[in-house]
Amino acid sequence: MSIAPLEWTTVCPVDDILPNTGVSALVAGRHVAVFRVGETQFYAIDNVDPKSGASVLSRGLVGNLGEHVVVASPLYKNHFDLADGVCLEAPEYSVRAHTVRIEDGRVQVALA
Template sequence: MSHDMTQIDWTTVCQIDEIVPNTGVCALVGGEQVAVFRLGDGALFAIDNIDPNSGASVLSRGLLGSLGERVVVASPIYKQHFDLRSGECLEAPEHGVRAWQVRREGDAIQVRRGDR
């Protein structure tokens, strides 16, 4: 098992069975709210939880779906779609959110701040 310095950058936010497939949860990482999503196929995504269009902390409660090749979440407030891979807002790209890196380690879900 390697013990590289990047290990400390990852934060365990929950266990895999705490996220119902095709839903999201909100986690606090370094004082920031992160929406963590688990798709039915097991894929994991994480983006900022605060909807930049309303200022509300609601993206983790949005509806998951796809638009073409994009996996998206629709904000519960104004229904804008956010790409789960990039954080881009499809209707208003200037209102995108940050995408976070996410991984599964055993049964733990871990996130790390993205480069954006």
């Protein structure tokens, strides 16, 4: 059984995402939030807040809770781990995390 290659979508130039902020993008029909943490770390999770159904996670506050790098939903303040999409307060509200790479100065995302 072979594994299908990842399908990459270019989201934007690296410099379009300020450190410790996020942007939203439509990747293969899916609402995705892409975050830049510090200068060099990039993460992507689903942008839809599962509790409200609104595409708002890209507008949340980025920070740390213990060893977790998280975004706080602007609506219900739930914290989502950017590495794996797990909602720390209510795991049943977790979202999907996606793969991110930088290619020729551009942020690219492949859906999980």
